[in-house]
Amino acid sequence: MNSRKKEVERLATSELARSNIARPFIRFDMLRPSGKTVLEFENVNKSYAQPDGKTEHVINNFSAAVQRGDKVVLIGRNGQGKTTLLKALLANGPGVEEKDVSIDSGVVKWGHEAQIGYFAQDHKGSIQLGMTASDWLHQFDPQATKEDIRGILGQMLFRGEEGLKKTDALSGGEAARLLFCKIMLQKPNVLVLDEPTNHLDLESINALNQAIQKYEGTVFLVTHDQDLIEEAGTRIWHFEGGPEDFHITDHKGPYEEYQQQLALAAK
Ligand SMILES: Nc1ncnc2c1ncn2[C@@H]1O[C@H](COP(=O)(O)OP(=O)(O)O)[C@@H](O)[C@H]1O
Numbered sequence: 001m002n003s004r005k006k007e008v009e010r011l012a013t014s015e016l017a018r019s020n021i022a023r024p025f026i027r028f029d030m031l032r033p034s035g036k037t038v039l040e041f042e043n044v045n046k047s048y049a050q051p052d053g054k055t056e057h058v059i060n061n062f063s064a065a066v067q068r069g070d071k072v073v074l075i076g077r078n079g080q081g082k083t084t085l086l087k088a089l090l091a092n093g094p095g096v097e098e099k100d101v102s103i104d105s106g107v108v109k110w111g112h113e114a115q116i117g118y119f120a121q122d123h124k125g126s127i128q129l130g131m132t133a134s135d136w137l138h139q140f141d142p143q144a145t146k147e148d149i150r151g152i153l154g155q156m157l158f159r160g161e162e163g164l165k166k167t168d169a170l171s172g173g174e175a176a177r178l179l180f181c182k183i184m185l186q187k188p189n190v191l192v193l194d195e196p197t198n199h200l201d202l203e204s205i206n207a208l209n210q211a212i213q214k215y216e217g218t219v220f221l222v223t224h225d226q227d228l229i230e231e232a233g234t235r236i237w238h239f240e241g242g243p244e245d246f247h248i249t250d251h252k253g254p255y256e257e258y259q260q261q262l263a264l265a266a267k
């Protein structure tokens, strides 16, 4: 079944069909496209020192090149290093403020004019406290008018005075929606989204799925949401195996094709 059909079916069966439930409107535009090669990295290694003095190797000599328009979905069990890899790649990413990881060795090269919009898994720390949601958002585009800001907040269902809520008081879901507002305002040409659906309801996940499919830039997405994996991804990085045989499989095609290949190989 193609994604469009699935989408229509899902809508028909959802609450939305029966009621006028508010739906967020997510759309990612780009200010300008990046160069053709968005990211190249070679032999990236990252380990953490454990409290007992041992070293835990998380990323071992992983290399890849990512082209403009690739929508890479990172899949695999929790604790396998998806977040660590993204942070490692972002450690010298243009325009990324959250830089809490460095790499042990390897080379990471971001391409010409790459601009990154980052949604961290632990995203609460990305939002500065002690100001209103609206003021926090506005600093990322001082040229925007108050109406522009209000409009984007409205798209993500901050109604009326809700944009005046203090950032300290935001729920997990509100913080997630506000971060999407920031990304929509910044109009980056690369999206790095680390488990963005954890605090979203079904309608929002659906809106995000559509927005990623329509986006013309490059995407790195960590998710366990099966529809997103199947419908939004054009390339799969599968984190798999145990301590002895851990590796990342880079399948340069969508999930369904990856599954078919695995089935064939098992025959
Ligand atoms: N800051 C850190 N210090 C020490 N160990 C860490 C740190 N962050 C992650 N780890 C460890 O690295 C491994 C991979 O974690 P993570 O990248 O968060 O996995 P995933 O995102 O796939 O769930 C886990 O064993 C985790 O405990």
Ligand SMILES: [Mg+2]
Pocket: 082, 083, 084, 121, 194, 222
């Ligand atoms: Mg993670």
